[in-house]
Each structure stands twice: as C-alpha cells, then as structure tokens.
Amino acid sequence: MSFPKDFIWGTATASFQIEGAWDEDGKTPSIWDEFCEQPGAISDHSNGRTACDHYHRFREDVALMADRGIRNYRFSVSWPRILPEGTGKVNEAGVAFYNELIDCLLEHGIRPWMTIYHWDLPACLERKGGWVNDQIPEWFAEYTGVLADRFGDRVKDFFTINEPQCIIGLGYMTGGFAPGLKLELKDQVIACHNLLKSHGRACQVLREKVKDVRIGYAPCGASAIPKDENNPADVEAARKAYFAMEKNSPSFSVAWFSDPVVLGTYPADGLEYFGQYLPEGWQEDMKLICQKLDYYAQNLYEGREVRAADNENGWEDAPYPAGHPRTACGWPVTPRALYWAPRFLTERYKLPFIVTENGMSSHDWVMSDGKVHDPHRIDYLRRYIRELRRAVEDGVDIRGYFCWSLMDNFEWARGYSERFGLVYVDYTTGKRTPKDSFDWFAEMVRTNGENL
Known part of the structure; x- marks a missing residue:
C-alpha cells in the first residue's frame, strides 16, 4: 500500500508573504505592515510592501505550478484588501484580484484551497483591541461572509485560521510577531477564546452560504516523537507530552486550540491552569466553537524526542545530540514528525488529516x-514524505500534503533572510527560477510518491 490514488498534493503560500501591493487599489495597512515599521522588529529591516509582487505576477506563478503538474494550491486572502476598514464597505478591486486568481487557477486545472486568515488583520481592527475585543467573532463572520458570497461558487475548500498558536503566542505573548504585544495572561486567554469563537462563526457562515463546502482548520505545534518507537512506554510518553499544557500560558498548546474545536471542551489540565481567566459563561460558547469539520489539518516542520520518565509527568524530553542536522533557520530535521503527529492527532480527533505546511529553509x-x-x-522532503507514507501504510487517515512554499517569500520576522520556496525569487528584479527541488517534487506528485 502507498498513497491513495486521490491523494491531495499541493503547494502553499500566504497573502502578506507574497502579494506586495501593500497600499494599492484600496488596500489599507495590516498589522504586519505596521509591525514592519517598528525598529528591530524584522531581522533584516525589510518589509512586505513589494514581497514577491504576486499581486501583479500571479499568472506567471500559476503557470509555474501548472507546467509541473501541481493540481492543488493553498493560498490566503488579505482581510484589509477585501474590507479596508475591517468591516463595512467591500473593496471591489480587492475582490477582483482574488476572482482573477481563482479563475486563473481553475483555467489551469488547479483546485483552490482558501485560507481565510493567515495573520494579516486590518490594523484598524487591532486599534480596537484585535483578538482581545469580544466583537471580533462578528467581524470575522462578516469578513467570511464576503469571501463566501464572492468566491464560494468556485472555491469549495476553506481553512478558517492558520496557526492560532502563533497569532496569540507570538503576537500577544512574546511580542515577536505582529502586532508585537506582551499581554497579561488573562488577556491572552481572552484572545484565545475569541479566536476560537471566530473559527466557529466562520464555519457557520460557510455552511450557510457555500454549497458543498469543505472546511478545515490549520493549527500548528511541534510533534512529540517517541525516543524508541518500539517501546510502548516511550510511545505513551510522547502521546502525553504532545497534548500536555504548559503552566505559564496556553498560547502555544496543541490541545487548548484543538480540543474545543473538535471535542467541544477545553483540556482538563488547561482549565486547571487557566480556567479562572475565561469569560463568564464560556461553557455555552463551546456550542459555537465546536462545529463540524471535514478535515483536521496541521502545519508540521519539526518535532522533539520524548522518553518515559519516573516523574510527575511520566515523560521527559530527550535532547538531540550535538551536531544533529538543522535547516538554515535552525530548526531540527526530524522526519518522524510526519509519522507521529498525524498518528497522535487522528487518534485524538478522529478526522481525516491534511498536512497544510511542510518544508525547509535552505x-x-x-x-x-x-x-x-x-x-x-x-533530501528533506524525501525523508519527511517517506514517513508520511509510512503513516498511511499503517492505517492513518491522511488525505493530503501541501509543500511550504511555492516560492521564496517574506518570512515574517526573519524578513527575506530565509528561503523556503520551490521557486527562487530575486527580490530586486522579481525573476522566478524554479529550483531542482521543484522538479523533484513535481515528479513525486506525478508518480504519487512512487519515486521516494
């Protein structure tokens, strides 16, 4: 057994990282446009004003995918390009851009997968409190409604929110990502809860407005990998570690952001640590947050090894040895993450699984x-996708894999210092040069993984 014949292979991008055209055709600043102006916020002092200029060159980028047989493309929509004031009047020029992109994809036989929110909140809404403002679920529902009305006749696959852990943990806890805040724990918990309610409202709107819609959710979280996978004690230790809550904040947790969405409840250890900060009547909100999903997705890049231990947790990290391979941005190379994360997540959530991001900076x-x-x-992709295939062969219900990223782009707080793309981008001229890995990936897609 290998990958199913209908396995979904694709590439992925995000609006702020590639589009540019930051103030064209009615678009207003996002929190990332403003964050880039903060001294020291971006390591190479760059910004996303031009990025890959995908706004003007999307036809070229779609053609690159089509020429190599890529049939699925995950992209996100810029909220301030659609609703410049966050709510209210729709920007028809912004709608026209995404209409042209979607039509271009379909003309080339590429299935569009739309991410509603990949971090570019309108700056005007952040000034009203952003995710801490209890009104944001309705703002998000209004925004989702515009996408459903304008694009739902052609787009049937939606992801509501990308990496909520980074939105709150890096944006509102550490301050390392936009909007660059370091909030008190209570406000972090409120922001988490409002984000989950926003996901629920988006699901409701999509179900109401889009015929034959398929909805997913794309959180993140480094996998816990059993040190010795032939040792049942290590396997159980890794399973516990993956879903265990940290005591200082829920913002980076897998379970805190996914248990409510899929299981309809916060994890017990999380409630013990943070329940006191939840709003009064939060239990009733679970009916809104827990909506039907067609698939559960996760962005997966790395993992940490865990072994059984005689302590209060029953597990401990097993640090990698000196010299363990790492990517250009310093992330450990851990192919088994693509075996164990889907296995643990499908065991817990019992939904078809999609890898929405995986790739490396080189x-x-x-x-x-x-x-x-x-x-x-x-070599990285081959090793990781082999482990994904092993999970499929062991019966894990995995439906798809999206490589991050189609092209080199603005890598958030690292600016243009990291290159994750299958296509090389010269940021001075905009020239695209497909890398050897793009040809390898295209052949892997063509053979459905038989060349691994």
Whole structure:
C-alpha cells in the first residue's frame, strides 16, 4: 500500500508573504505592515510592501505550478484588501484580484484551497483591541461572509485560521510577531477564546452560504516523537507530552486550540491552569466553537524526542545530540514528525488529516549555470514524505500534503533572510527560477510518491 490514488498534493503560500501591493487599489495597512515599521522588529529591516509582487505576477506563478503538474494550491486572502476598514464597505478591486486568481487557477486545472486568515488583520481592527475585543467573532463572520458570497461558487475548500498558536503566542505573548504585544495572561486567554469563537462563526457562515463546502482548520505545534518507537512506554510518553499544557500560558498548546474545536471542551489540565481567566459563561460558547469539520489539518516542520520518565509527568524530553542536522533557520530535521503527529492527532480527533505546511529553509542561490541546486531540500522532503507514507501504510487517515512554499517569500520576522520556496525569487528584479527541488517534487506528485 502507498498513497491513495486521490491523494491531495499541493503547494502553499500566504497573502502578506507574497502579494506586495501593500497600499494599492484600496488596500489599507495590516498589522504586519505596521509591525514592519517598528525598529528591530524584522531581522533584516525589510518589509512586505513589494514581497514577491504576486499581486501583479500571479499568472506567471500559476503557470509555474501548472507546467509541473501541481493540481492543488493553498493560498490566503488579505482581510484589509477585501474590507479596508475591517468591516463595512467591500473593496471591489480587492475582490477582483482574488476572482482573477481563482479563475486563473481553475483555467489551469488547479483546485483552490482558501485560507481565510493567515495573520494579516486590518490594523484598524487591532486599534480596537484585535483578538482581545469580544466583537471580533462578528467581524470575522462578516469578513467570511464576503469571501463566501464572492468566491464560494468556485472555491469549495476553506481553512478558517492558520496557526492560532502563533497569532496569540507570538503576537500577544512574546511580542515577536505582529502586532508585537506582551499581554497579561488573562488577556491572552481572552484572545484565545475569541479566536476560537471566530473559527466557529466562520464555519457557520460557510455552511450557510457555500454549497458543498469543505472546511478545515490549520493549527500548528511541534510533534512529540517517541525516543524508541518500539517501546510502548516511550510511545505513551510522547502521546502525553504532545497534548500536555504548559503552566505559564496556553498560547502555544496543541490541545487548548484543538480540543474545543473538535471535542467541544477545553483540556482538563488547561482549565486547571487557566480556567479562572475565561469569560463568564464560556461553557455555552463551546456550542459555537465546536462545529463540524471535514478535515483536521496541521502545519508540521519539526518535532522533539520524548522518553518515559519516573516523574510527575511520566515523560521527559530527550535532547538531540550535538551536531544533529538543522535547516538554515535552525530548526531540527526530524522526519518522524510526519509519522507521529498525524498518528497522535487522528487518534485524538478522529478526522481525516491534511498536512497544510511542510518544508525547509535552505541556503539557496542562483549558481554559475543559472540554476538553483538544492539537494538538501530534496533530501528533506524525501525523508519527511517517506514517513508520511509510512503513516498511511499503517492505517492513518491522511488525505493530503501541501509543500511550504511555492516560492521564496517574506518570512515574517526573519524578513527575506530565509528561503523556503520551490521557486527562487530575486527580490530586486522579481525573476522566478524554479529550483531542482521543484522538479523533484513535481515528479513525486506525478508518480504519487512512487519515486521516494
């Protein structure tokens, strides 16, 4: 057994990271536009004003996918491009851009997968409190309604929110991402709860407005990997560690953001630590938050090894040895994350699983022959996808895999210093150069993983 014949292979991007055109055709600033102006916020002092200029070059980018047989594309929508004031009047120029993109994808036989929110909150809404404002579920519902009305005749696959852990944990806890805040614990918990309610409202709107809609949710979280996977004690230790709550904040938890969405309740240990900060009557909100999902997704890049231990947790981290391989941005190379995370997540949530992001930053450049040779990325993808195949062969219900990313782009607080793409982007000229890994990935897609 290998990957099913109808397995979904695709590539992924996010609006702020590639579009540019930051103030064109009626778009207003997002929290990331403003965050980039804060001294020291972006490591290379860059911004997303031009990025990959996908706003003007999307046809070229779609053609690159089509030429290599990519048939699924996950992209996100810029909220302030659609609703410049966050709510109210729709920006028809913004709608026109996404209409043209969607039509172009369909003309090339590429299935659009739309992420409603990938971090670019309208700055005007952040000034009203952003995710801490109890009105945001309705703001989000209004925004979702516009997407459903304008695009739902052609787009049937939606992800509501990308990586809520980063939205709250990095945006409102550490301050490392936009909007760059360090809130008190109570406000972090309120922001988490409002975000979950927003997910629920988006699901309701999509079910009401889009015929034959399929809805997913795309959180994140480093996998816990059993040190010795042949040792049942280590497997159970990793399972516990993956869903265990940290005591200082819920903002980076897997269970805190997914148990309510799928199981209709906050995890017990999380309530013990943070229940006192939840709003009065939060239990009734579970009916809103827990909506039917067609698939559960997660962005997966790395994992930590865990072993059984004689302590209060029953587990402990097993640090990687000195010299363990790492990607260009310092993330450990841990292929088994794509076996154990889908296994643990499908055991707990009992939904079809999709990997919505996986890939690596590498030290890429255009070489003297005019090409971009990236053997490290090819080896990385081969190793990770082999582990994904092993999970499928062991009966884990995995439906798809999206490679991050289609092209090099603005990598958030790291600016343009990291290259995750299958396509090399010259940020001065905008020239696209497909890397060796893109050809390898295209052949892997063509053979449905038989070349692994």
